[in-house]
Amino acid sequence: QVQPVESGGGLVQPGGSLRLSCAASGFTFTSALMRWYRQASGKERELVATISASRTTYYTGSVRGRFTVSRDNAKNTVYLQMNSLKPEDTAVYYCNAFDWDGGKVNYWGQGTQVTVSS
Numbered sequence: 252q253v254q255p256v257e258s259g260g261g262l263v264q265p266g267g268s269l270r271l272s273c274a275a276s277g278f279t280f281t282s283a284l285m286r287w288y289r290q291a292s293g294k295e296r297e298l299v300a301t302i303s304a305s306r307t308t309y310y311t312g313s314v315r316g317r318f319t320v321s322r323d324n325a326k327n328t329v330y331l332q333m334n335s336l337k338p339e340d341t342a343v344y345y346c347n348a349f350d351w352d353g354g355k356v357n358y359w360g361q362g363t364q365v366t367v368s369s
Contacts, residue, residue, distance in 0.1 A: 253277040253358040255346040260363030263336055267367070271331040273346030273360055284349040285322060285329040289342035289365075299344070300331060304351075314340075336367045 255275040263269050273285070282304045290296040300320040301309040308320055319332040329346065346360040 253348065253350070253356075255348055255358055255360035257344060257346045257360040257363040260344060260365045262366045262368065264369055265337060265367055267336050268332070268334045269336065269365060271333065271344055271346075271363060271365075273329045273331075274327055275329075275346070275348050275358065275360075276327050278348065278350045278358070279352045280327040280348070281324045282351050284351070285320075286347040286349065287320060287329075287331050288345045288347055289340075290345070290362075291339075291342040294342075296345070302329060333365070336365075338367045341365060341367050 255273050257273050259269060259271040284303050286301045287299040288296050289299050299311055299314055300318055302320045302322050310318060317335045322329045343362040343364050345362045348358040350356045
């Protein structure tokens with residue numbers, strides 16, 4: 252079974268930085284589309300960033316220029332570097348793996364809390 256595991260969340264002051272990690276195994280990580288979502292309290296889940304097998308990236312407009320997504324296939328890990336954090340970035344961040352080779356299945360991590368506050 253596939254279980255992505257997020258880590259790196261925590262409490263940070265506005266303007267600070269965090270790096271989230273998502274480790275996943277049990278499928279063909281190298282060919283998977285990896286995505287970061289977040290869900291703030293009382294709001295709908297939103298897509299934050301994606302990185303494809305070819306390392307093509309996408310960012311939602313609110314984080315573009317501040318966040319960077321990357322992947323290390325040797326470690327089966329995807330990262331989300333978050334800089335210049337704002338209070339509105341506060342949310343639970345989820346890692347999602349889209350498995351092209353295993354029936355186009357989505358796998359979700361348990362989430363990690365990011366809180367941006369003074």
